[in-house]
Amino acid sequence: MxxxxxxxxxxxxxxxxxITKRSQAENAGIRQSVEDILTAVQEEGDRAVRELTEKFDGVRLDSFLVTAEEIEEAARKVGPEFMDILTEARDNIRAYHERQKQESWMDTFRDGVRLGARYTPIQRVGVYVPGGTAAYPSTVLMDVIPAEVAGVPSIAVFTPPAKDGSVNPYILAAAHVAGATEIYKVGGAQSIAAAAFGTESIPPVFKIVGPGNAYVAMAKRLVFGTVGIDMIAxxxxxxxxxxxxxxxxxxxxxxxxxxxxxxxxxxxxxxxxxxxxxxxxxxxxxxxxxxxxxxxxxxxxxxxxxxxxxxxxxxxxxxxxxxxxxxxxxxxxxxxxxxxxxxxxxxxxxxxxxxxxxxxxxxxPNHTLPTMGTAAFSSPLGVYDFVKRSSLLSYNKEAFDKVAEKVIRFANVEGLQAHGLAVRRRIDEN
Amino acid sequence: MxxxxxxxxxxxxxxxxxITKRSQAENAGIRQSVEDILTAVQEEGDRAVRELTEKFDGVRLDSFLVTAEEIEEAARKVGPEFMDILTEARDNIRAYHERQKQESWMDTFRDGVRLGARYTPIQRVGVYVPGGTAAYPSTVLMDVIPAEVAGVPSIAVFTPPAKDGSVNPYILAAAHVAGATEIYKVGGAQSIAAAAFGTESIPPVFKIVGPGNAYVAMAKRLVFGTVGIDMIAxxxxxxxxxxxxxxxxxxxxxxxxxxxxxxxxxxxxxxxxxxxxxxxxxxxxxxxxxxxxxxxxxxxxxxxxxxxxxxxxxxxxxxxxxxxxxxxxxxxxxxxxxxxxxxxxxxxxxxxxxxxxxxxxxxxPNHTLPTMGTAAFSSPLGVYDFVKRSSLLSYNKEAFDKVAEKVIRFANVEGLQAHGLAVRRRIDEN
Missing domain, CATH: 3.40.50.1980 (Nitrogenase molybdenum iron protein domain)
Structure with missing residues (x-):
């Protein structure tokens, strides 16, 4: 040291x-491969996902969706002792994350002026889980549970299959215990593309979270905007x-x-x-x-x-x-x-x-945390990452009348006369 | 229609x-120009910023910082009536955003297990304000006030100068009323570079917010990771x-x-x-x-x-x-x-x-809002964008003993023996 x-x-x-020189260099070669994968999935849907899975994971799948039987079998393989540990961890993680929930509210701020905020869960999210020899069931818990606590009705897990078409049983067991609603045997950049754009058999999600290799990270970066993403770890x-x-x-x-x-x-x-x-x-x-x-x-x-x-x-x-x-x-x-x-x-x-x-x-508390100095401006993954806020505004006629001329003045300063007119026409017709 | x-x-x-086909196409030409600007500022600091400002804004500046005299002069030009409107808007915006503040907490969850969350303001942020003929003082208020309410001690505004080296007085007045701590006469991609990397005269920030043209948006995209950014509007x-x-x-x-x-x-x-x-x-x-x-x-x-x-x-x-x-x-x-x-x-x-x-x-409520369908997964700008959370964890010896073997089991399942050993050595030395 x-x-x-x-x-x-x-x-x-x-x-x-x-001294600490932490940084991730972008790799132009990776960018090009990932762009090609995104385009293929966007244009050809399931067919592209099937071919890319055969190419990268060495298995041709008819259906990507993990079945209830496969999940039951995974629980048997994992065994009751570790299932209990998973469940206890789940309960602890859920208890902490329950504290992050926020309530919608609306209050009177001034005479006739009611303002508030409405919190709603994202309607569908994707959770990426890396495959390979090292399986991390803890990451499945940490990424799925905050979404479940947030009230996200549809939580789709994406993870690459092994050559025999199976998925690591610890991953399946953790996803099930955590509350995932679907698990797809699709990994890599093709899974990020399928999640972002949707295919015939995979409905699109609105946000993608979870760690992955350089291809997955690049794919998340490139679909950011079409969907939300968590941090690039x-x-x-x-x-x-x-x-x-x-x-x-x-x-x-x-x-x-x-x-x-x-x-x-x-x-x-x-x-x-x-x-x-x-x-x-x-x-x-x-x-x-x-x-x-x-x-x-x-x-x-x-x-x-x-x-x-x-x-x-x-x-x-x-x-x-x-x-x-x-x-x-x-x-x-x-x-x-x-x-x-x-x-x-x-x-x-x-x-x-x-x-x-x-x-x-x-x-x-969550183990998905900001790295490389980004803790100076960002936060652990949490319930707030699976919820969005809508501002609420309500003026009655009297409150509107009181501020109308000031709003028009502001609009004119900014050169936006149609903004002023939207207010003016309401005064004129009063 | x-x-x-x-x-x-x-x-x-x-x-x-x-039907609604909303999207922003990325422009490869813009990307290359912006990458060149970022590199120049990162390598040559103030000298590059000075030259780029001369090139793009047509004015050579010795110092980028707006002076107290310039701010006073701006208030005079804007006039007392509009200063009052700005102040009233500021007070309304502040009152709403005060409701978004969250308190740090720490509680006992189980015997000997204390968990919590610590909320701290980002230590320094940059706010971009577009220049040109249409000045938007309202955007200055909306971007600066949440940072000020969050407790950010250092709020630097960046805005391009006019050819005579001045800044629109409405922008200056709004920045001052809102609580900006510094205002720099630097715009475009060069201002995003200066804010992200710092120069001799401009200390780096940890997060950059605010709208801008295609060059500013691309620069924000490219420095994301080095600093935080708000949305790309x-x-x-x-x-x-x-x-x-x-x-x-x-x-x-x-x-x-x-x-x-x-x-x-x-x-x-x-x-x-x-x-x-x-x-x-x-x-x-x-x-x-x-x-x-x-x-x-x-x-x-x-x-x-x-x-x-x-x-x-x-x-x-x-x-x-x-x-x-x-x-x-x-x-x-x-x-x-x-x-x-x-x-x-x-x-x-x-x-x-x-x-x-x-x-x-x-x-x-804030007028910086998610566009292009991103309201399905993201939120208005707010105090939470200027605060980060640290999770807090504290186990005493008894609580540690109770879970130690389960943690070791979990670590071994994930193939991370050193994780298990960090726990095991504490048991052994008890």
């Missing part, structure tokens, strides 16, 4: 950006605030839990204690040897592991606010007192018994 | 999309629900108020009354002749004006839900009762004395 001795007057945002990250009281074994383990995700995963420690930093670094080396995914974790730690040595706790907090990490662990004594000083972080894990994996699966 | 007789079983989403739209009780003079005037914005503006009437439709169409022709912007309005009405004749009110509502118009006027008798049936609309104007221009300037 790279050590950065933070000067007394701290680091600037630009310096932090240069970058590599995972953790930032840890710790001092000499922290347990270096645990801190190292938490850094590695993030590092094992991806060679480009970024792990940050900010600490006023050089002794802790040394101990953590030694532990990282030691623990790395035991990991099945040690090649990935070692690359992440070597290329994107940074230790900031600060003059005090406050400066360590300042550094994390500039980094805006996806996950932030506060491992100072009496950790909760520092929460009010955190400006930028996707999720904040407070104290030594709240390691980041607790939040990945079980606690309740 | 084109008449569409809606069949008894209604129209599908795809049929509505074909399309041409303005209105949908009107009316029956035989409505006043055709007013309905026509409201359609034209939208049509005068843009040749591509779209105006929709859905009505069960063919008699009203005919009367409205006659009024549109008549009123068009009186409009200073009649060429624009006539093109909009001819190319993008649609009248849907429905079997009843319910079917008219269904049509509008598929269109998902930016603005929706309900001009049925006892209009408020229909609000609960509206699924998709940016803002809903209820009853005959709430014409759309009331909302553009004065009522309080």
């Amino acid at each position: 790279e050590w950065i001795e933070v000067p007394d007057d701290g680091l600037t945002l630009q310096e932090i950006r240069n 970058g590599p995972s990250e953790v930032g840890i605030l710790a001092d000499e009281n922290a347990n270096p074994v645990w801190v190292a383990a938490d850094l590695l839990a993030q590092a094992e995700h991806d060679r480009r995963a970024a792990v940050f420690l900010a600490t006023p204690s050089a002794a802790l930093a040394s101990a953590v670094e030694g532990e990282v080396e030691k623990q790395l040897a035991e990991l099945p995914r040690k090649d990935i974790a070692a690359a992440s730690v070597a290329d994107h592991g940074k230790i900031f040595i600060t003059k005090d706790r406050q400066q360590a907090i300042d550094i994390m606010n500039l980094i805006a990490p996806e996950h932030l662990e506060i491992d100072f004594p009496d950790a909760e007192q520092y929460v009010d000083q955190i400006q930028n972080a996707g999720a904040i894990f407070i104290g030594p018994y709240t390691p980041e994996p607790i939040g990945d699966y079980f606690a309740g | 084109e008449w569409i007789e809606v069949p008894d079983d209604g129209l599908t989403l795809q049929e509505i999309r074909n 399309g041409p303005s739209e209105v949908g009107i629900l009316a029956d035989e009780n409505a006043n055709p003079v007013w309905v026509a005037a409201d359609l034209l108020a939208q049509a005068e914005h843009d040749r591509r503006a779209a105006v929709f009437l859905a009505t069960p009354s063919a008699a009203l439709a005919s009367a409205v169409e006659g009024e549109v022709e008549k009123q068009l002749a009186e409009l200073p912007r009649k060429d624009i309005a006539a093109a909009s009405v001819a190319d993008h004006g649609k009248i849907f004749i429905t079997k009843d009110r319910q079917q008219a509502i269904d049509i509008m839900n598929l269109i998902a118009p930016e603005h929706l006027e309900i001009d049925f008798p006892d209009a408020e009762q229909y609000v609960d049936q509206i699924q998709n609309a940016g803002a809903i104007f209820i009853g005959p004395y709430t014409p759309e221009p009331i909302g553009d300037y004065f009522a309080g």
